Amino acid sequence: MHTGSISTKELSYICDSLKNEETIVKLCVHGAVECQNPQLKQFFNHMSHERFQDFGQLMNVLDHHSQYS
Template identity: 85%
Template sequence: MHTGSVSTKELSYICDSMKNEETLVKLCVHGAVESQNPQLKQFFYQLSHERFQDYNQLMNVLDHHSGQTQYS
């Protein structure tokens, strides 16, 4: 049964995932800026946007957990 709280191991995984997503966003933006091919440029910008959305979802999980910790 899951109580809704996030374990230390899960928090560590989320933090690692956020670092990975941040790296992917940076690499995709760099690829878009450096690309001379308009289709490839668009692909990298779209991919960076998707990765940034994933980063924000992970941040929301941490914010939610932080709010539970503060007010529980």
């Protein structure tokens, strides 16, 4: 359901969130690669997948918005 356009402030927030999610994913992947502890490696892998999904959801919002702009 399309409820209106995204404001400039909202778009800025989404872009900042994308950058943050990208950074978190990179850090988690790096942690998983470098970590020797299997439990921590699993945790970092899990977190990188979750954060990547959040990144994808934000991209979908932007994509959906661009279809209506």
